[in-house]
Amino acid sequence: MSARSRLRAARIFQRYARLVALPAVLLVAGCSSETLFRSDFSPTPVGDPPSTTQAVGTANIIGPDVIVVQAPPDAAPSGKWVQITRNPSPTTTPGFQGVLTREAGDGVYTFSATLYMPAKTTGPTSLSFDTANQGNFAGFLHLDFMADNTVRVDDGQNGSSFGTFPRDKPFGVQVTLTINGTPSAHIVLYGDGASGITDRTVLVPFRQDAHRFNAVRVWIGFPNSGTIDATHLVVTKRRD
Numbered sequence: 001m002s003a004r005s006r007l008r009a010a011r012i013f014q015r016y017a018r019l020v021a022l023p024a025v026l027l028v029a030g031c032s033s034e035t036l037f038r039s040d041f042s043p044t045p046v047g048d049p050p051s052t053t054q055a056v057g058t059a060n061i062i063g064p065d066v067i068v069v070q071a072p073p074d075a076a077p078s079g080k081w082v083q084i085t086r087n088p089s090p091t092t093t094p095g096f097q098g099v100l101t102r103e104a105g106d107g108v109y110t111f112s113a114t115l116y117m118p119a120k121t122t123g124p125t126s127l128s129f130d131t132a133n134q135g136n137f138a139g140f141l142h143l144d145f146m147a148d149n150t151v152r153v154d155d156g157q158n159g160s161s162f163g164t165f166p167r168d169k170p171f172g173v174q175v176t177l178t179i180n181g182t183p184s185a186h187i188v189l190y191g192d193g194a195s196g197i198t199d200r201t202v203l204v205p206f207r208q209d210a211h212r213f214n215a216v217r218v219w220i221g222f223p224n225s226g227t228i229d230a231t232h233l234v235v236t237k238r239r240d
Contacts, residue, residue, distance in 0.1 A: 032238075032239045033110070033236040033237060033238050033239060034104075034236060034237050034239060035056050035234065035235070035236050036056065036057060036100040036101050036102070036104060036109075036214075036235045036236065036237055037054065037056055037057035037098045037099070037100045037101070037216065037233065037234065037235040038054065038055040038056040038057070038233070038234045038235075039054050039055065039059075039082070039098060039230075039231065039232065039233040039234070040054055040055035041069045041079070041080040041081065041082055041231065042079065042080055044069040044080065045069070046068075046069055046070055046071055046080070047068055047069070047070075048068060048069055049061050049064045049067055049068055049069070050067065050068075050069055050082050050096060054098065056101060057098055057099050057100050057101050057235075058098075058099045059096060059097065059098055059099065060096075060097040060099060060215075061095075061096060061097075062092055062093065062094055062095045062096075062097070062219070063092040063093070063094030063095070066084065066085040066086065066087070066092075066094045067082065067083070067084055067085075067094055067095070067096055068082070068083055068085075069081070069082055069083070070082070070083040070229065073116045073118075073170075073229050074168065074169075076114075076116060076169075076170040076229075076231075079231055079232070080231070081116065081229040081230060081231040082096050082218075082229065082230055082231070083227055083228075083229045084096055084125075084218055084219060084220055084227060084228050084229075084230075085220075085226070085227045086220035086221075086224060086225050086226065086227075087225060088225045093219060093220070093221050093222060094219060094220060095217050095218060095219030095220075096217065096218050096219070096230065097130065097215050097216070097217040097219075098215060098216050098217070098233050098235070099214065099215045100213075100214040100215060100235055102214070103212055103213070103214040104213075104214070104237050105179075105211070106179045106180055106211060107179060107237050107238060107240070108176065108177070108178050108179075108237065108238040109176070109177040109179065109213065109235060109236065109237050109238075110174065110175070110176050110177075110234075110235070110236050110237075110238075111129070111173075111174065111175045111176075111177070111216055111233075111234070111235050112172065112173070112174040112175075112232070112233075112234050113127075113172070113173055113216075113218075113230050113231070113232060113233040113234070114170050114171070114172050114191075114230065114231050114232045115145070115165075115170065115171060115172070115173060115218075115228060115229065115230050116168075116169070116170050116171075116228070116229040116230070117145060117165065117166075117167055117168075117171075117228055117229075118167065118168060118226060118227055119167040119168050120226055120227075121220075121224075121225075121226025121227055121228060122147060122224055122225055122226055123146075123147055123223070123224030123225070123226075124144035124145060124146050124147070124152065124220075124221070124224060125144070125145050125218075125219070125220045125224065125226070125228040126142050126143065126144050126145070126217075126218070126219050126220065126221060127142060127143045127145075127173065127175075127216070127217070127218055128141070128142040128143075128216070128217040128219065129141045129142070129175070129177065129185075129210075129213060129215075129216055129217075130213075130214070130215040130216065130217050131209050131212040131213065131214060131215065138209060139206075139209075139217070140183070140202055140206035140207070140209035140210045140213070141153070141154065141158075141177075141185055141200070141202055141206070141210070142154060142155075143173070143175075143187065145165060145228075146161060148161075149164050149165055149166070149167065150162065150163060150164060150165075150196075151163050151165065151187070151189065151196065153187070153198070153200050154200075154203055157203060158200050158201070158203055159198070159200060162187075162196045162197075162198040163189045163194070163195060163196015163197070163198070164189070164193075164194065164195060164196060165189055165193070165194045165196075166191075166192065166193030166194055169191075169192060169193060170191060170192075171189065171190070171191035171192070171193065171194035172189070172190045172191045172194065173187070173188070173189055173190075174187075174188045174190070175187050175188075177210075177213065179210050179211060179213060182201060182202075182207070183201070183202040183207055183210035183211070184199065184200065184201045184202065185199070185200050185201075185202070186198075186199050187199070187200065216233065216235060218230045218233075
């Protein structure tokens with residue numbers, strides 16, 4: 001490897017190391033927590049669907065022919081990723097759903113993940129917070145990563161779009177859910193080329209579902225096409 005190539009690889013690694021380390025800063029120290037879901041794609045061969053059994057919790061796969069484990073995308077040199085693909089004329093709405101170990105009730109939850117969005121992906125790709133019924137998706141809050149590189153919440157019914165995220169490089173998202181009488185979300189985008197913070201209240205028709213939170217989902221809906229990659233998906237709940 002030439003000196004220039006070694007320097008470039010070192011810079012990529014440093015950027016990714018900062019991205020992975022940042023959630024530890026965002027998760028303010030001082031409160032103990034229980035891990036309810038943590039992804040681990042490392043045991044799965046590249047090209048196979050993710051295992052039902054994850055490091056913590058389980059996974060539901062919708063559209064197994066287009067939900068596969070992949071080697072790291074460009075500029076993300078660490079670990080395996082799950083890749084969700086939606087073709088222009090699919091028969092399913094593909095998604096990876098991480099199911100928590102249990103329905104833990106009201107409290108403060110923190111979700112974090114690293115995402116990668118290729119420039120060729122068209123239309124929104126989505127991140128949802130669900131009640132899980134073995135693949136029967138029922139989301140009470142969702143984020144759409146839009147074609148203009150902003151983030152829309154609840155199809156725009158929950159305020160205007162916010163923030164920005166990059167294409168063709170990894171970025172992070174963290175959502176702190178406070179589930180109580182008026183469930184709310186604190187949403188942060190972070191990493192190289194990503195920024196934005198917003199606070200949203202779960203819409204009234206979906207608040208009862210929020211009390212039954214037990215899954216997160218990455219997916220691509222109709223009529224969009226392309227891919228999204230995700231790794232290091234984690235959900236914790238603050239201990240009382």
